[in-house]
Amino acid sequence: MNSSIYHPGPEQPTPEQRLLLLNDEQWEAFIERCARQLKVEGIYLQVVRLGGAGDKGRDVCGYSQELPIESTWDLYQGKHYAVTLSPSGFAPELAKFLWCVFSGEYTCPKNYYICALRVGPALHDYTLNPDKFKAWILLEWKQKSGNFGTFKQTLTPELEAFINGFQFDIIKVKTTADLLEIHARSDKHWEVFGVLPARQPNPVMPETPGAEEHQYVKALLEVYEEAGQVLCSLPSEIPNKYKKHFKSQRMLFYSAEGLYRFSRDKLPGAFDELVSQVEVGVGSDLNYPHPDGLTKLTKVLATANGLQVTANPLHARLQAGDLGGTCHHLANQGRAKWVDENE
Structure with missing residues (x-):
C-alpha cells in the first residue's frame, strides 16, 4: 500500500x-x-x-x-x-x-x-x-x-x-x-x-497615478532614477526603457487593490493579515543587501509570487498579480523600500 x-x-x-x-x-x-x-x-x-x-x-x-x-x-x-x-x-x-x-x-x-x-x-x-x-x-x-x-x-x-x-x-x-x-x-x-462569494473585477487602472498611489510610485521612481542615472521625480520622467515595467507594477498594485476591496466588503481584516504574511515571507529578501533597487524589487516580487498563503481565507480568491501587488501595498504603507538610503 x-x-x-x-x-x-x-x-x-x-x-x-x-x-x-x-x-x-x-x-x-x-x-x-x-x-x-x-x-x-x-x-x-x-x-x-x-x-x-x-x-x-x-x-x-x-x-x-x-x-x-x-x-x-x-x-x-x-x-x-x-x-x-x-x-x-x-x-x-x-x-x-x-x-x-x-x-x-x-x-x-x-x-x-x-x-x-x-x-x-x-x-x-x-x-x-x-x-x-x-x-x-x-x-x-x-x-x-x-x-x-x-x-x-x-x-x-x-x-x-x-x-x-x-x-x-x-x-x-x-x-x-x-x-x-x-x-x-x-x-x-x-x-x-465558511464560503466566500465570487470576486468582482479589479478596479480599472487610471491612465496616470492618483494621490492614493503616491508612496509606492515614489519608491518605483527611485528605482528608475538609480537604474537610469537620471533625475526621475515624476512618472513622465521615467526613461522609456522602464515605462512598460512601471505600467506592469501599477497593474500588480491594482490587482491587489481588487483583492483589498473584496476583503473590505466580504472579509474585513483578511487583506491586512495577508499583507503582513507577505511581509514576513519576503522579509529576508527585503532586508538583504542587493546591488541595486531594481534587483531587490525583482527578487522580492519573485519570492512573494511563490509564497503559500493557504492559512489566509483569501487564498481561494487570489489572482495572478495579487501577491506581487501586495509588495507595492507594503511600499505604499511605508513598510517596504527598494532603494536603500545608504546605497
Missing part, C-alpha cells in the same frame, strides 16, 4: 446543510442578518427583530420609513419548524397575522415572507393561488371554531368580511436559497458558512 496516499477528510457541509443545524434563536438571527444586508443595500431604513413572546407574529421587520404605514414594511415570519411546513402547521401563524391587521395591532405590510427551512408543496402552492389560500383559511377557521391551538379567536362576520377583502398575494415564501443569496452579499457570510 502506498503510504503517501491518505484520505483528504470529509467534505465540509454546504450552507444549506449548516442551516439545518441552527436552533430557533440562530435561525431568527440568520433572517435578521439577511434583512440587515437589505438595509445596507438601501431597501430598508430600519430593521427590527421582535421574535419572542408578544411579537404578534412579527419575528423580523424591515421598515422603509420611520412610521410603518400600510405597505411600507416587510414582515419576516421566521419560526424554526422541525418538520416540513404544511398549511395546517402554518395556520396558527396566518390566523394570528390576519387578526392583528384586522384589529389594528399593526398595519398591513407590503410583503409577508414565510421563512421556514422546509416549506411543503401544498403551502407553496397556496401562496401561488391567493384565492384558494383565502378560501382554505376561512374554512379552517370555521371548522376549528377559531381554535388553532396556539391562537384562538372567533370568526366574527366583521373579521370574515375583512379576510374576504384581504390581498393574500402579499404572502410569499422566502426560500433558504433566496435567503442565502442575500446573506452571501454580506460581510458575515464567511464567518457563518
